[in-house]
Amino acid sequence: MGSNMAECHPVAFQWIVEAQRKGGKLIHVDPRFTRTSAMANLHVPIRAGSDIAFLGGLVHYILEQERYFRDYMVAYTNATTIIDERFLDTEDLDGFFSGWNEESGTYDTSSWQYEGGVIHASAGERGAPRPPADGIIIEGAPPHSDPTLEHPRCVFQLLRRHYSRYTPEMVERVCGVPQHKFLEVAETICDNSNRERTTAFVYAVGWTQHTVGVQFIRTSAIIQLLLGNMGRTGGGVMALRGHANIQGATDIATLFDVLPGYIQVPSVKDSSNLKQFCLDQGGAAGGYWGNLEAYLVSLLKAYWGDRATPDNQFGFDYLHRVTGDHSTYQSTLGMVDGWVKGFVVLGENPAVGSAHGGLHRKALRRLDWLVVRDLYEIETASFWYDSPETQSGEIRAEDVGTEVFFLPAAANAEKNGSFTNTQRLLQWHEQAVEPRGDCRSDLWFTYYLGAKIREKLAASTEARDRALLDLTWDYPLDPKSGDPSAEEVLREISGRGPDGQLLASFGALRADGSTSSGCWIYCGAFAGGQNLTNRKRPGQEQSWVAPEWGWAWPLNRRVLYNRASADPEGKPWSERKRFVYWDEAQGKWVGPDVPDFPGDRRPDYQPPPGATAENALSGDRPFIMQADGVGWLFAPSGVVDGPFPTHYEPQESPVRNLLYEQERNPARQVFRRRDNPYNPTAGEPGSERFPFVMSTYRLTEHHTAGGMTRFLSRLSQLQPEMFCEVSPELAQERGLRPGGWATISTERSVIEARVLVTARLPVLRLGDRVVHQVGLPYHWGSRGLSTGDSANDLFPLVLDHNVHIQETKAATCDIQPGRRPRVASR
């Protein structure tokens, strides 16, 4: 769901094809009939943005038909946990949870806590919004729980109540999915989820790019926990990550608020005491985050080496402090508003790829300077003389004051390095050709930029410059190209012990400064001095888990939380599904994969009083990153918009929320400003002007904002022009001619596209309402060989507050035959 795997991940899709040949079934729930649907055993068209209603319907079905995997659920999830009596559900407050603060537009999550204490999430907004620190749950089972599942405030009962109205009829009316189809999906999934069988959910950005994106994913996690599909082979919730190395980029931290290995960047509100920070963030005990200090100190040692000492808290204060939301769209608005003056763009094309392209280009025009490092002179670099605004005459190149530096980058085949793929698998690649001309790798650029800055600051005595000057900035350089050694960088990331030897496991990391590791989850990638990411033993020559192909973080583990593949006593749930299990004779966990559990921890282990971190979890708690060691059906923290996923309409929707009075996610991130107008949504005056749902997506033939494909003739010829997809019915209604032109408009902008009339774009029937959809690939811009208008020009800025992702999968628009006006009206 929410992924077009065959088109966007064709290479990974071969495994789906193989599974199907072995009898596996593929269900594709997607607003469009795509190349994935073509391969699927069942395609279920759904209205974009309505997945929580659909998935909530599944939860309802599983609970009401008692199809959950009871033994698993009771033991491995927080179903039994009792929640604070102050907690009120959206059923009580018609679309709100308790704790809503209208003024700040955020929730106070204190009433969402477990009865008996406060708990921290293992990921997400771990610290903020910060609950009052009235204690942290640690020891063993949470204090208040009811294994009979009958307590009215236990998570199980709350969950039932929360989804009680998500019936098949409701699914049909909200999602446009006929009941029989929905029930077919529900039965197939439930029949395939038990001791003997597992079901996987696969998603990508069809789920994330919504104002409720994180909650889409949460709902599937709830389903998987109820059905016992987590931590087991063939189960899980699989995110298909985007760019080839986007997983690596996330791990090593490209976001403003995380450090490598998902350690939070301290905020200005945080204590400047390292120990206290680690206590606040990691929790005093319960789960592996209890070792945060060891991970963080090792990171600081990797950054600052000998200059990181106990005396200066290993350089903790060299780290920057977050002052607020500095996510990408905030920065864009900062440029528009003039408080961001310079911008360095590496490997990104926001003028095309980011929502509200017009606003982005306006932002770029307000800059003093801009650096773009890319393979081609993309739209983000050419905005000042080649953009919709210059073409329409609205902007003249002479009037743009931004100084643009374009630096040519070397592409992946022109450099060594590793990619971390969607399965957390690091794979090393060797340079195939020398980069041409002045093209240089990003590593080269970053290294020499750092070297230059340090050179300029060398004489500085300012305290603020110490962070830069004290950095370890010494890598062996290739004598010919001057490139720093990528392997050496990986060694540094993997980590070293006291005598400089390469570490084998993050378990060896220490908080005393004796170890260093640039990213604790990558620790061991270079164990024993061997680049484990460069292993390429063929699958046929090793076990089916293929541990000797590349290296997966953490510790080359291929299935996370695989302790859950055995029952609480450590026995496999079934012979067929035997994976990682307890071997009493050997006194350890065994199986074809690396156990995701302390290796010799007995299943009947009970933590002694005062135990911390993983030692504070009993031997039957598989989710070892969680403070309570279980999977969360109810999320007391970590998500800013509710402990249970709740159906809300997108910012712009042609229909009203049938479930709650509250139409949209109250905690979504909106920007009400004149240059970011929203279309009136259902129920607001003027909404009839934008009667259609529009959604954006990708094609196999192009890549994202086009920099890597629109300049290549072979790919351009396969999809030579921007187009839109409409159903024959909509084409008829609006007089759109196949192969002709259409103009699509929103409050932000007007674009044109060639028309592809196709029955693959279904007309959705919601009760007696008919909803037409307009499908828009978002790859195009004005540069390159294959050109066209950018779909992103149509979209507003409105974000999921958890992760600051834009809603580009569901919005409203109008479509008319013919080309857009050539000169934009101002």
Next chain:
Amino acid sequence: MKAERPSGGERQMVPSGKPRSYYGLPIVKRPAWTWEVPWYLFTGGTAGGLAAVSILARWTGEAKLGRRARRLALAGAVISPVLLISDLGRPERFLNMLRVFRPTSPMSLGSWTLAGFGSSLGAAEMADIVGLPNVVVGTLEGTAGILGPILANYTAVLLGDTANPIWRGGRTILPFVFSGSSMAAAGASLCVAGPTDEGVAARRMVVLGTIIEQASFLLMEQRLGPLAEPYHDGAAGRLVKLHRASSLAGATLISTLGGRSRKAAILGGALTLAGSAALRQCVYRAGFQSAADPRYLVDSQRGAATDPGDGNGSVT
């Protein structure tokens, strides 16, 4: 390089009914030849007919007619390769045709035939001019006379031995159409070129040739059934009309007034020649039309089972 945009783009997306096709796009390729080719079919065919006249007239003792026929044939034999070379683009490419002898390729055989035909005719002419003995001239002329009728209709084999539905469908009859037309054209060119009183044989050839040509064309159309549609539609259809009108008018004029009036003979001859040229043009053009619409190919291969209107089907 911008290729032609397929017309499928303007079609309704989900046409139903049969025969089915891929967006109405062609299945076999249309011919890659250029305008010279149908003219070559005409010049080669006419020259072939004339060469037969030249040697047969020698036997029947009409030396003057024979020589005229030979000279006219020679003109055709000179123009033909020029046309082919122009189609191929470069002279040495024609020589490449003679690189191998390929019995399975009508084009290979045809090239050798044309080469043999042209050289024997040329040699015969030279021999005649130089005054070599009659045997020599006669042998050379005879060679050309045997190759001539082959030259006149190997092109029908060439077209028939393709995947083109209309050519392939008419493949056993087309040689007769071409033969008849060559005969008529040979006669007609003699009518135009020579004095009326000498032209009895020529006039008979026109009439007989036209009858063979028209009758076998009709037969071919009938055999082709629905596949013959291109002969009624579009450019090919117009050329068929032109061909019939000119050929019939030419033959009529020649058979009625051709023996008395030189003007009538010239006009009738010209009409017949035009008709013969139009025949090659229409056959050639029909090949394009037949290849362009996959219906013909699918129909021809599926037979009646997929007649239009059958089934509710679907969909490309």
Next chain:
Amino acid sequence: MTAAPTARRPAVSLPMWQGGGTRMGFFTDSSICIGCKACEVACKEWNGVPDIDTGFTGNSYDNTSSVGANSWRHVAFVERQRPDTGDGVQWLMNSDVCKHCTRAACLDVCPTGAIFRSEFGTVVVQDDICNGCGYCVVACPFGVLERREAPDGRAFKCTLCYDRLQVGDEPACAKACPTQSIQFGPLEELRERAEKRLEEVKQEPRYAGARLYGDSKDDGVGGFGAFFLLLDDPEVYGLPPKPVYRRTDLALLWGAASVAASVLTLGVLGSLSWRRR
């Protein structure tokens, strides 16, 4: 070791493949083609095929339209109603290519000998010998061969990566195919595999129309060296339903031509001799 030419061997036997080495070919299984076009692109890259731009066609996701001189593989996208339930769409994809026919019309008709049968049983055009006569273009029953107008009108098609086979590598398109929809190997083996696969595919109600196309030695061209598993009639993929090419037809044709030539000769003779009487 395969594809013994059919019983009636034509009198003239020219480079028609008769065994020798192991005949290599393709089995393209359209039931697992995901339409990614990697094959199309890999082929163009490996073989340095010139760029084409056919523009936006509006025909589903197909903008290259057919196999031709500049697209030796071509992926067809067929949108149709789902046949078993009648509700909803089905989207079939298939990567078309030269069939490397057992009886190859192109090879037989080429007057220059530019086309030959390789030691792998494949049909290859030598572009340095081709003179652009265009005969193969009209002869191929599948519309595969095409002339490349620029620069000089010579004909091009899939070589079954002759250069790669010679060094023991598999063809570029097969290598690039992520789902193994394109399977390369000894033809006989592929045929067996295809039979099995067909049984598998037919189990699915929506694929009841599955069939092999070009696997049989008895079909109109003596079997393809590159055959297919299709899920619907060939014509909906732009393929001829019952392609024929029989060299024996040629005898018939020459027979007709000889009679017609005699008619011409006799007609002329008759016209001439009447006068005498």
